[in-house]
Amino acid sequence: MNADAVGGRGSSAFAEATADKSDPPLDYDVVVVGGGNAALCAALTASEAGRRVAVVERAPRPFRGGNSRHTRNLRCAHAAPTAVLTDNYSEGEFLDDLHRVNGGVSDEALSRLLIRQSVECAEWMGRYGARFQAALRGTLHLSRTNAFFLGGGKALLNAYYASAARLGVDVFYDAEVVDLEIEAGRFRTVTIATGGRHRVLRAAAAVIASGGFESNLAWLREAWGDAADRFIVRGTPYNTGGPLRLLLDAGAEPVGDPRAVSILDPPGQHLGPRDHNARACAHGVRGYAGARGNMMVPLP
Numbered sequence: 001m002n003a004d005a006v007g008g009r010g011s012s013a014f015a016e017a018t019a020d021k022s023d024p025p026l027d028y029d030v031v032v033v034g035g036g037n038a039a040l041c042a043a044l045t046a047s048e049a050g051r052r053v054a055v056v057e058r059a060p061r062p063f064r065g066g067n068s069r070h071t072r073n074l075r076c077a078h079a080a081p082t083a084v085l086t087d088n089y090s091e092g093e094f095l096d097d098l099h100r101v102n103g104g105v106s107d108e109a110l111s112r113l114l115i116r117q118s119v120e121c122a123e124w125m126g127r128y129g130a131r132f133q134a135a136l137r138g139t140l141h142l143s144r145t146n147a148f149f150l151g152g153g154k155a156l157l158n159a160y161y162a163s164a165a166r167l168g169v170d171v172f173y174d175a176e177v178v179d180l181e182i183e184a185g186r187f188r189t190v191t192i193a194t195g196g197r198h199r200v201l202r203a204a205a206a207v208i209a210s211g212g213f214e215s216n217l218a219w220l221r222e223a224w225g226d227a228a229d230r231f232i233v234r235g236t237p238y239n240t241g242g243p244l245r246l247l248l249d250a251g252a253e254p255v256g257d258p259r260a261v262s263i264l265d266p267p268g269q270h271l272g273p274r275d276h277n278a279r280a281c282a283h284g285v286r287g288y289a290g291a292r293g294n295m296m297v298p299l300p
């Protein structure tokens, strides 16, 4: 079943996706939870490797793509000018920039991996339909460091979803992951709720790419206290951290700082401290690349 649009456009496959939990599980090699950039990259990679892949996206099809649909650009190290990037941006300079933002509090090995892989990222993305454009003059001074998606994050995600459909990836829209079965440390099944009913997907592996809990003000309050009352969720409303909670409840070890966010102002720039609450937030910033930023702090 290639269910691009299961649950999204009233296709004939919709009925199958909304069948009851008592129905036999649907079998895959890999189930990817989430429908943003991380999820689609994982799905495309697994599918290219010959695996049967399902993507489970909580959002309905018109709102698919998580915060990735709001993004505009990607920071890339490069040794020489490219079609869309000027001059050069060394891996060392990228690392220095990252440390400047996160105060040096980051996983060094992961940071270096991220930066090294960024060199080839644009080419990889191009294979799945991503297109880039040079930075517009007068927007931000990012022409040297950041490659801009032609058409923004939505166009990027549309290209990825089209590639996934071509590769035969099944996509379940409007499908919230509500349970993960993990037995003796091994993933077994994922249960999705869609159309008021449940369905079980069984797979050899699961990739949890469902963002953080940045849309969950109650959970943010646990990390930020009263300051969270002033947060306005500006990105996707679907990243409430349900799959993360399921993993934690199953004994997964949390890593990182729950206060690690990037703060954005209305034009999408990352804020420096502007008031007490914003300052508290700025101290929690743990890196831009890959950071989960969808909060806006109202400023005086």
Ligand SMILES: Cc1cc2nc3c(=O)[nH]c(=O)nc-3n(C[C@H](O)[C@H](O)[C@H](O)COP(=O)(O)OP(=O)(O)OC[C@H]3O[C@@H](n4cnc5c(N)ncnc54)[C@H](O)[C@@H]3O)c2cc1C
Pocket (backbone or CB within 6 Å): 033, 034, 035, 036, 037, 038, 039, 056, 057, 058, 059, 064, 065, 066, 067, 068, 069, 070, 071, 072, 073, 074, 075, 175, 176, 177, 178, 209, 210, 211, 212, 234, 235, 236, 238, 239, 240, 241, 242, 243, 264, 268, 288, 289, 290, 291, 292, 293, 294, 295
């Ligand atoms: C306004 C804005 C602008 C930004 N601009 C940039 C930028 O220009 N450059 C940059 O590098 N970063 C930018 N960021 C940050 C960037 O968007 C994120 O770092 C990135 O999108 C994270 O990708 P992801 O795939 O991990 O998560 P997301 O893209 O958020 O995807 C998470 C997915 O999980 C799904 N999901 C959540 N819960 C469930 C569940 N229970 N069941 C099933 N699915 C679920 C969601 O629906 C979503 O599809 C921006 C963020 C915002 C909000």
